[in-house]
Amino acid sequence: MNTILPVENNDVLPALRSFLKRLMNSGVIEVLLVPLEHGEGVMPALVTDPALLDSANPLMPLMSINNARAVSAITGKHTPAKIGVVLRPCEIRALIELVKLQQASLENLTIISMDCPGTYEIPDSMAKGTWKQASNLSAYLDAAKEGKEPDIDGLSLRQACQMCIHPVPENLDIHIHLFGVDVRRGLPVTMKDEIAAVLNLTEGEAGGGESVPFGHDISEAVARLMAGRQKVREEALGHIHQKMTSNDSIASLFASCIRCHNCMTACPICYCKTCLFKTAAFDHEPEYYLNAAHRKGATRMLGDTLLFHLTRLNHMGASCVSCGMCTSACPSDIPVGMIFSAVGEQVQRVFDYVPARM
Amino acid sequence: MCSGAVDPVYILKPLLDGADGVLIGGCHPGDCHYQTGNYKTRRRYVVMREILKNAGFDDKRVWLRWISASEGQRFAETVTEMVAALKELGPSPMREVWAV
Numbered sequence: 001m002n003t004i005l006p007v008e009n010n011d012v013l014p015a016l017r018s019f020l021k022r023l024m025n026s027g028v029i030e031v032l033l034v035p036l037e038h039g040e041g042v043m044p045a046l047v048t049d050p051a052l053l054d055s056a057n058p059l060m061p062l063m064s065i066n067n068a069r070a071v072s073a074i075t076g077k078h079t080p081a082k083i084g085v086v087l088r089p090c091e092i093r094a095l096i097e098l099v100k101l102q103q104a105s106l107e108n109l110t111i112i113s114m115d116c117p118g119t120y121e122i123p124d125s126m127a128k129g130t131w132k133q134a135s136n137l138s139a140y141l142d143a144a145k146e147g148k149e150p151d152i153d154g155l156s157l158r159q160a161c162q163m164c165i166h167p168v169p170e171n172l173d174i175h176i177h178l179f180g181v182d183v184r185r186g187l188p189v190t191m192k193d194e195i196a197a198v199l200n201l202t203e204g205e206a207g208g209g210e211s212v213p214f215g216h217d218i219s220e221a222v223a224r225l226m227a228g229r230q231k232v233r234e235e236a237l238g239h240i241h242q243k244m245t246s247n248d249s250i251a252s253l254f255a256s257c258i259r260c261h262n263c264m265t266a267c268p269i270c271y272c273k274t275c276l277f278k279t280a281a282f283d284h285e286p287e288y289y290l291n292a293a294h295r296k297g298a299t300r301m302l303g304d305t306l307l308f309h310l311t312r313l314n315h316m317g318a319s320c321v322s323c324g325m326c327t328s329a330c331p332s333d334i335p336v337g338m339i340f341s342a343v344g345e346q347v348q349r350v351f352d353y354v355p356a357r358m
Numbered sequence: 359m360c361s362g363a364v365d366p367v368y369i370l371k372p373l374l375d376g377a378d379g380v381l382i383g384g385c386h387p388g389d390c391h392y393q394t395g396n397y398k399t400r401r402r403y404v405v406m407r408e409i410l411k412n413a414g415f416d417d418k419r420v421w422l423r424w425i426s427a428s429e430g431q432r433f434a435e436t437v438t439e440m441v442a443a444l445k446e447l448g449p450s451p452m453r454e455v456w457a458v
């Protein structure tokens with residue numbers, strides 16, 4: 001069912017917040033996982049008190065964690081309540097992978113998502129105070145309307161977002177549209193009929209005489225964005241492949257890795273409860289290092305680094321959803337997500353496997 | 359140990375330590391004591407070779423062969439065959455300072 005939520009004074013956020021409250025007050029959901037404003041950014045929180053949704057802000061284009069992890073924590077064999085979750089498209093895709101791996105469940109879950117024009121590195125926009133200015137959010141929504149890359153405050157989108165070919169959410173219950181529509185005149189929403197029935201919403205409500213914006217503007221904007229992103233992705237991954245095969249293997253890409261494990265901690269798919277690399281398995285005896293040095297002439301003292309990355313690739317590469325949380329978490333600026341996307345894609349091809357396809 | 363319990367890390371560790379090759383022996387398809395262990399191995403093996411190849415390494419250094427515990431003769435033949443093949447490939451480039 002398609003409907004348009006009323007937006008007053010060109011201000012989208014209050015419309016969005018009141019819709020989220022309505023979901024809660026009507027009993028569609030009892031709790032909501034949603035980013036709340038916190039400090040100068042946002043942090044996902046599990047909200048039971050609808051009044052606190054006054055600080056909900058899913059529009060701020062910052063992504064501190066991939067929330068598939070959080071959904072995994074609050075669902076399971078028995079999901080204890082009717083839970084709503086506001087997720088970005090890549091978070092839904094990671095969630096579907098976790099469901100297949102039996103690490104999360106869709107039971108009792110209402111997935112709410114928005115078109116995602118992309119997110120920014122948190123330190124970059126914090127340093128500039130970018131999202132304190134309403135005009136920047138406006139510019140961001142304008143870019144979404146046109147299907148263009150946002151150009152805001154001299155900031156670049158996160159690497160993964162620049163090459164994201166899944167900006168439109170799939171496998172969800174409530175879809176809030178941003179692409180190809182002027183959300184300041186009304187917020188178009190597509191939702192399951194049974195949810196619309198509980199909310200007492202009817203087709204095209206509150207459109208205020210506007211032509212219903214579910215037409216070709218949307219597909220045109222999406223197509224424009226996708227064409228550019230597809231190209232960026234192909235170039236970026238091609239570059240990684242070339243480095244891995246022509247230079248000195250994947251080792252050259254991880255040359256500056258300090259094996260801090262941040263990439264693994266941030267990865268929503270890396271789900272093992274006890275990671276081998278967090279045990280004492282690789283605390284070797286002194287002789288081990290000396291033997292390795294003798295065998296190789298010299299040995300990198302921050303050992304087992306490639307072992308860590310190659311093992312992780314083997315464990316979860318086929319499921320990699322290219323969310324790039326690993327890249328954002330890396331203190332050494334290694335394009336971990338690109339490397340995992342490039343190799344993952346090849347493994348996926350062998351099995352004709354598409355991550356997040358149900 | 360069931361070949362289905364061979365985590366990729368057991369193959370990668372010797373390779374990165376400089377071994378010229380790693381042989382995984384598993385029971386014949388249909389013969390798994392745990393029903394499906396060797397089928398899991400087979401899938402993991404495909405994944406591992408694809409990753410090694412894409413990461414810029416030689417995927418021909420890892421072999422998976424169906425050899426059950428009672429097939430001593432077959433085991434000996436396979437090892438001889440593998441040693442010959444590895445000699446042809448030469449020493450592993452992973453026996454290198456930064457490949458750890």
Ligand code: SF4
Pocket residue numbers: 256257258259260261262263264326329330331332333334336
């Ligand atoms: S986050 Fe970066 S430095 Fe840390 S282990 Fe991963 S690749 Fe290495």
Ligand code: SF4
Pocket residue numbers: 263266267268269270319320321322323324325326327336337340341
């Ligand atoms: S490896 Fe990186 S890009 Fe892939 S799913 Fe994990 S965090 Fe996302």
